[in-house]
Amino acid sequence: MPDTTIQDTLPQDGAYNYAYLDEQTKRMIRRAILKAVAVPGYQVPFGGREMPLPYGWGTGGIQVTAALIGRDDTLKVIDQGADDTTNAVSIRRFFARVAQVATTTHTGEATIIQTRHRVPETPLTDGQILVFQVPIPEPLRMLEPRETETRTLHALSEYGVMQVSLYESIARHGRIAKTYNYPVMVNGRYIMSPSPIPKFDNPKLDRSPALQLYGAGREKRIYAVPPHTPVKSLDFDDHPFEIETWTESCALCGSTESFLDEMIVDDDGKRLFVCSDTDYCESRR
């Protein structure tokens, strides 16, 4: 389990500009972020750079964080809710090294939280920024592979194809079977991919007091949900949106309200359910 306060005080690597990216690139990303905030849910193209880690490991989120971060910030990085997994540790140490930034595992202490595939259980507050790592920013991509077409569909707000896909899921499974990356409507205008967070986290996006920024490195897109912005998970009147529930509680902290991961703990297949959010879980023990 992670220390509660991590002191990743590494000397600045003089070979790099502050926060790794050059100033011209940061300005370009900052302009994209500003337009993303002005048009909630719209995917702004940006000149994504090569980062010192492979696509799929958070290159988009890292570039957004690099454009944001300063010496006054406190950074938290989570991967599937955990502060102590490889991706989270590497990204946290990356910014400790190239930006001399304080890091934390406590959600409440962080000014910037970069996340892969979860939203923290602890409610976020005004002034915090949540940076999502996004693999495929286009929510319609699996339904329409052509970028020119999906761009037109967004322009016309023509989202029938998404409703049909959800209907087909109901026809086949009796319910909307999608459990993660569940599409949302932002401010009544754009359908947006919330990144592969479990649908359990979708309600936390709605009217959150924190700013949400989404960065897709391979696809070179940035999009945003400003604070207090309506984010509605798509559904039907007779099949309303529902989140996952568990009959078990967390084996470590006893929570019945958080998102639980199922763990196999021995060779006999014994199972435990534990909180996915390690900071939340530790704070309750």
Added chain:
Amino acid sequence: MTMTFLAPGFADPSHDAQRLFRGVLDAFSHPGRIVELRDAPAGPGTLSIAAIGFLLTFADRETPLWLEAGVDKQEVRDFLRFHAGAPIVQAREAATFGVIVAGGGEPFAGFAIGTDTYPDRAATLVIEVPALDGGRSTIWRGPGIDGEVRVAIDGLGDGFWPAWSANHALIPCGVDLVFACGSRLIALPRSIAVEA
């Protein structure tokens, strides 16, 4: 030959730009909130500190600038060309950023509003106003605002808010605004509906 002195830009370019960016981002994320751009350079004098801070943070050689006649002074051009490297253009439609003095007619006419497929290709305009409060009271609603917020920017002409309503109706297209006075600013993204 006359000697002109160039006002200094950022003392610490990377960290100054980062801090000012976060201030502007805070303003765009909370339309109507008055944000102070701390320790922005004073600039050549004709423009407010907030306008100078905004332009040095976002403008560079990739972003053509348009200056209204009232602020299109040689010292301003020299300052922005040297410190930001931004080309200064005559045509409004070519500009990524524009600087406008409050009170004129048709403040947004002619600026890029983006397209339905690329609404991000729209201009951001800095409007110099005499005061960010004490003017005619308006009610703002939209993304970034919890319910509604009252804003009373001073010095805007009679046609300003009707023109804004027309701009807001273009969603997802439209220009985004920054009202600047002294070292403080208020952002008004196109997503915000204003009841005047």
